[in-house]
Amino acid sequence: MTGDQTYRRADGGAIDRSRPLSFQFDGRRYRGYQGDTLAAALLANGVRLVGRSFKYHRPRGILSAGPEEPNALVELRGGARREPNSRATVAELFDGLEARSQNRFPSLSFDVLALNGLLAPLFAAGFYYKTFMWPAAFWEKLYEPLIRRAAGLGRASGLPDPDRYEKATAFCDLLVIGAGPAGLAAALVAGRSGLRVILAEQDFALGGRLLSDRRWIDGRPAIDWVAGVVDELGTMTDVRVLTRTSVIGAYDSGTYAAVERVADHLAEPPPFQPRQRLWRIVARRSVLAAGAIERPLVFGDNDRPGVMLAGAVRGYLNRFAVRPGARAVVFANNDEGARTVADLAAAGVAVAALVDPRPEAAAETRRIVEAAGARLLRGAQVVRARGGTRLTAVELAGVAPGSGIDPVIPCDLLAMSGGWNPTVQLTSHHGGKPVWDATIAGFVPGTVPPGMVVVGAAAGHFILADDLAQGAQAGAAAAQALGVTAAPVPGFSADPETAAILPLWRVPGARGKSFIDFQNDVAVSDVALAEREGFRAVEHLKRYTTLGMATDQGKTANVNGLAVMAELTARSISETGTTTARPPFTPTALGALAGHHRGPDFRPTRLTPGHDWAAEQGARFIEAGAWMRAQAFPQAGDADLQATIDREVLAVRQAVGLCDVTTLGKIDLQGPDVAEFLDRIYINGWKTLAVGRVRYGVMLREDGFVQDDGTTARLGPDHYLMTTTTANAGSVFRHLEFCHQVLWPDLDLRFISVTEQWAQYALAGPRARDVLAGIVDPGFDLDNAAFPHLAATETRVCDGVPARLFRISFSGELAYEIAVPARYGDALARRLMRQGADHGITPYGLEALNILRLEKGHVAGAELNGQTTARDLGFERMMSTRKDYIGRVMARRPALLAPDRPCLVGLRPVAATATLSGGAHLIARGAVANAAADQGHVTSVGASATLGHWIGLGLLANGRARWGEIVRAVDPLRGQDTEVEIVSPLFYDPEGKRLHA
Amino acid sequence: MPDTALLPRSVLHDRLRPGRQGAATGPAGVVIREKTGLTLAAVAALRGRDGAVIAALTALFGVSPPTRLRLVRDEGLAVIGTGPGQWLIAVDPMPDGSRDLRHGDLTTTLRDRLGGLAAVTDQSDAWVVFDLAGARVRDLLARCVAIDLDPRRFEPGDVALTRAGPLDVRLWHGPKPGRYTLSCFRSYGAYLARWLTDSALPFGLELVETR
Structure with a gap:
């Protein structure tokens, strides 16, 4: 009897009957109303079976009416928006909604894997630790795939998420979590006191249980009271109400995470709107008014579709105007059983019996049950639910023999209540342990996060009038704690109720x-x-x-x-005791955690001022930290990448090349003590550096290993400019800050990063001077005598643009680096290319740069790997003996001075055509290639177009004494075993004539 | 303009589509403009020279440099406290976009006046600077920075050195209420701009073109 909302009540409820909606479940079309959840609409149409269970594929229905739902999990939406394990109890109905049951094959009502139920003994706790252990090899190939297929949890779409997500931060004086009676009262008083309030409610409507129960506050229906409060909150400019917002975590210093489901109630988000928004809420105080979650009762086959939580039944009856069944039995160990009977009867559902394991019943209960035409079965229990895909009857125990009552009662709805668990999870996020409260048979909050107060059902108080008073008090207390005069705390009255309970954790003698x-x-x-x-x-x-x-x-x-x-x-x-609850409180989409930061925006990339120019030149880019750097500039005639690199290298060696070196760290240092500071930072001396000169420096960490290298120029008497490697720019700056602020605050200097201020290009090659001559201002003398190797100056180029000019070289050629303010970086690159066209100027990238430095034996990242000392890298003679510097003492530890410590060597394959591979291990000829025979490794390699063969740098035990020796470079990963000769790392122009040309 | 001259280029030049985008109803909720042509100079007092630097800056600009994270402004010029003994001087460009040379070359002028008292560094090109305005500007900023933007807490003239996700940023309010200036290192400019403009689409965005 499905379809056409047969189970919808004629009137009432918080649904909008003027807005009918159409939706599909498992391909079948149904109708519901605006204001329905998917679960409510399915129940209205008589759909009871909505899913199959995880392990045994047992038929399952709808248990709850909230985010706690364990059974009614469906695949929602289609295509790229398909989302598995969506709870039908919180999915809001919209026109055109499509949902499918999951975890069944071939269909929901006939599922062959339900046979798993017959194999239940095999699937008992820990089954996969036991059953599938042998033979071990079967686990990965056979057992695990089989189990995963059987234990499906719905299917993800496998497509990129088409929706937007965003993250935002909000600040408030008071965060109220939950907009039930206690939360509303707290927000109301705090708002009236002038506090900045955020009220977060996971539901799309405010009111909490008041939406689901027929209650009275201050002599009027509770939903009218809710409407009044909502109206008043709406007038307060400092109160922000976030509906569809679940607070999922409590963090340090009053910080909370919340997910706002901005557009999940729509077929798709409106244009430009995010699907979900992750809020970071920073609150000076918080009130947890998250209510409570009802407990099922534990009896035989208590998972049959039609067995529901009593509070959920009342919610479907009252809020959604849906009868979840035609003939009901109520089974409760607490006073809410009577309330459920009354609501069922009022909705026209036949109630067969109230089954209450407690021996006594209140007069009011007896009156209600009688009025409903039901039987009150005291001291009785449901031991088993009957039925397959839907409930058909319940079997009772404890019915007095001879009472004439049949212990099997036909019904299609069992409303059960085992009591309520306060929603204490957020209180545990700081490690607080909930405390058992026997009077309510539930855990209540123990230690709570700083600034948090727990009120209402979340604190274990189930009497409405008390909850309202507690909430209001908490709102006032927050104001007072923040030094604000609190608004008066109103008194509240509510219809009378009791909340007695007798714990029943499992029904004795349960069958099934x-x-x-x-x-x-x-x-x-x-x-x-x-x-x-x-x-x-x-x-x-x-x-x-x-x-x-x-x-x-x-x-x-x-x-x-x-x-x-x-x-x-x-x-x-x-x-x-109880287990520890951790964030997130409720399943959270990864998209919400990522926000804007996905795809190319997953993490920041840094672009140099010349980026667009390089892209126009056909550059291939490569990530260097966050920077995008040109790897090479392929041209149409290049056969492959190696051909491009060769062409670029030869251009530098034979004509002139242009390379963007903006990414190198630049630190501007000023003050009378800079030279002293540099002396303590670097291993070499700085007090003799003249104005207008550059010097190469190496700095160590405290532990004596090399931290970084680079050049520092003296631009004025008290003004220096340090460069660092691209990779270490940040860490070197932090190191300098630490040294100045902590170690030597007495030194009088200031420094600041100017990496971003200057666009910088290397102009390298025998024609570099000719090109540069065209852009420096007339009168600037570039002659070798006037501006020699390692000269530096501040000047102007291209008709007055401020510039810094350095004669430094990483390639070993006549070379300059020119820096201009970044806004001119793009224009300078284009200008240099025009200027150099007649000289054969060629842009070159990181690959060519690497070959050029290898040919000169310059160390780079692979050698400055944090495990090498200055001595290892051949800088021993730079290490000053006339001053102290960071790392000096530790660099002299005996192990670091041992002769067999690997140190820098050049490597040349014996066979002219052989290639080298980085990471290969250096092994003596004739030795077995194993770890014991390892003498070092190859750090950097490349095919040198200049020399016509491969070259490499490596770290080899006692390497400096072994020039001329032949060893093997063994690379088990790539299957290479190549004989190499140990040579000087200086492969090209060892006398440095080209540098000084 | 002779062929030899170098033309400056803004960070967003040819990078993001200017104009109205996103939600199209009503006035744009957010207006974003890359502020170009600014002159910025960082001033850091040498040891024990804070007072002398404050006196010299006051004499030069006629406003008293703030000693906390605040901004004071006078006719196209702002003095921003950025840390103990540290300031950023910002001079707006002339209406035609050219540099305001009222104080000559700012870095040179400051070095002359503050010689021996402070380190002075030209930072005009180190930062990309975005002007943010519009009725929803605070909602936009709440998507990037985690500071309390309530104008009662972050008042006009207040300055924050904070984080926008993985980026170090500087944010100041006003001095005109409801107008904000957000800046980060130049190389991150395109990344931050994409984030800002993408986040602004729900509010309706006007991205002002820059050269």
């Missing part, structure tokens, strides 16, 4: 599987098995049985599970 964790198919028998096998601690119980480890995080399961364990081990629940 008694489920505790529905989503992970964990039953009482699994907890019992864990107990027998010694997994008795709650954390062991959890991991051994997977209790509470599904996406619902055991919101309906955990307390029942540990209470059963407590019974089995004859301990109290308090002694047994």
Whole structure:
């Protein structure tokens, strides 16, 4: 009897009957109303079976009406927006919604994998640790894929997420989490007191339980009271109400994370709107008013579709105007059973019985049950639910013999309540342990995060009038704590109620599987098995049985599970304890955590001022840290990348090349003590550096290993400019800050990064001077005598643009570096290319740069790897003996001075055509290539177009004494074993004549 | 302009589509403009010279340099406190976009006046600077920076040195209420601009063209 909303009540509810909606479930078309959840609309259409369980593929229906739902998990939407494991109980209905049941084959009502149920003994707790262990090789290839297929949890789309997500930060005086009666009262008083308030509610409507129960506040229907509060909050400019917003984590210093589902209630987000927004909320105070989650009762086959939580039943009846069944039995161990009977009867649902395991019943309860035409069965229990894909009857125990009552009651709805668990999870995010409260048979908050107050049902208080008062008090207390005069705390009255409960953790004599964790198919028998096998601690119980480890995080399961364990081990629940709740409180889309930062924006990239120019030249870019640097500039005639590199290298050696070196770190140092500072930072001396000169320097870490290298120029008497490698620009700057602020605050200097201020280009090659002559201002003397190697100056180029000119060379050629303010960087590159056209100027990238420096034996990142000392790299003679500097003492540790320590050598393949590979190990000829025979490794390699063969640098034990020796470069990864000659690292122009040309 | 002259180029030049984009109803909620032609100089007092530097800057500009994270402004010039004994001097360009030479070459002038008192560094090109305005500007900023933007907390004239995700940024309010200036290192400019403009689409964005 499905379709056409047969189970919809004629009137009432918070749905908008003027806005009918059409939707599909498993390909079948249904109708619902605006204001429905998918679950409500399915129930209205008589759909009871909505999914199959994780392990046993048992038919499952709808258990709850909220985010705790473990059963009604569906695939929502289609195409790239398909999202598995969506809870039908929180998915808002929209026109055209498509949902599919999951975890079934071939169809929901006939699922062949339900046979798993017959194999249940095989799938008991810890089954995969036991059953599938042997033979071990079968696990990866056979067992695991088989289990994964059977235990499907829906399918992700596998396509890129088409939606936008964003992250935002909000600040407030008071964050109120949950907009039920207590939360609304807190927000109201705090708002009236003038506090900046954020009220976050996971539902799309405010009111919490007041939306689902027929209650009265101050003599009027509670929903009218809610409407009044919502209106008043709307007038307060400092109160921000976030609906569809789940607070998912409590972090340090009053910081909370919340996910706002901005557009999940729509078919797709409106143009430019995000699907979800992750809020970082920084709150001076918070009120946790997150309510409570009802517990199922644990009896045989309690997972049959039609067995629902009583509070959810009332929600469907009252809020959504849906009758979840035609004939109901209510099974409750607390006073809310009567309320459920009354609501069912009022909605026209036949109520067969209220089954209450408690021996006594209040007069009011008896009156309600009688008025509903139902039987009150005191001291009785449901031991089993009957039915397959839907509930058909319940079997009772404890019915007095001879009472004439049939212990099997036909019904299609069982509304159950085992009591309520306060929603304490957020209080545990700082490590607070919830405390057992026997009077409510539930855990209440223990230590809470600083600044948090817990009120209402979340604190274990289930009387409405008290909750309202507590909330209002908390709002006023927050104002007072923040030094603000609090608005008066109103008094509230509500209809009378009681909240007595007798714990019932599992029904004795239950027949059939008694489920505790529905989503992970964990039953009482699994907890019992864990107990027998010694997994008795709650954390062991959890991991051994997977209790509470599904996406619902055991919101309906955990307390029942540990209470059963407590019974089995004859301990109290308090002694047994509870597991630790961690963020996020509810399943959260990864997209929301990423926000804008995905694809090319996943992390920042840095572009040099000449980037667009390089791109126009056909540059291939490569990431160097965050920087995008030109790797090479392929041209149409180049056969391959190597041909491009060769062409660029030869251009530098024979004519002139242009390379963007903006990315090197630049640090401007000024003050009378800069030279002293540099003396302490670098291994070499700086007090003799003249104005207008540049010097190469090496700096060590405290532990004596090389930190970085680079040049420093003296631009004026008290003005220096240091360069660092691209990779270490940040760490060197931090190092300098530490040295100045902590080690030597007495030194009088200031420094600042100017990396970004200047665009800098290397102009290298025998024709470099000819090109440069065309852009320096007339009168600037570039002659070798006037501006020799290692000269530096501040000048102007191209008709007055301020510039810095350095005669330094990484390639070993006559070379200059020219820096101009970054805004001119693009123009300068284009200008130099025009100027150099007649001289054969060629842009070159990192690959050619690497070959050029290899040919000159200059060290770079592969050699400055944090494990080499100045001595290892051949800088021993630079290490001053006339001053102290960072790393000096530690660099003299005996092991670092040992002769067999690997040090820098050049490597040349013996066979002229042989190639080298970086990372190859250096092994003596004739030795077995194993770790014991390892004498060092190859750090950098390249094919030298200049020399016509491959060259490399390496670190070799006692290397400097072994020039001329032949060893093997063995690369087991690439299968290479090449004989190489140990040579000087200076492959090209060892006398440096070209440098000084 | 002779062929030999170098033309400056803004960070966003040819990089992002200028004009109105995103939500199209009503006035643009956010207006973003890359501020070009600025002259920026960093001043850092040498040891024990804070007072002398403050006196010299006051004499030069006629405004008293703030000693906390604040901005004071006078006719196209702002003095921004950026740390203990540290300031950033910002001079707006002339209406035609050229540099305001009221104080000559700013770095040179400052070096002359502050010789022996402070380190002075030209930072005009080190930062990309975005002017942000519009009714939703604070909502936009809340998507990038994690500071309290309520104008009662971050008042006109207030300055923040903070983070925008992985970036170091400088943000100041005003002095005109509701107008903000956000800057980061120049090389990150395109990344930050994409983030800002993408985040602004829901509010309706006007991206002002720059050369």
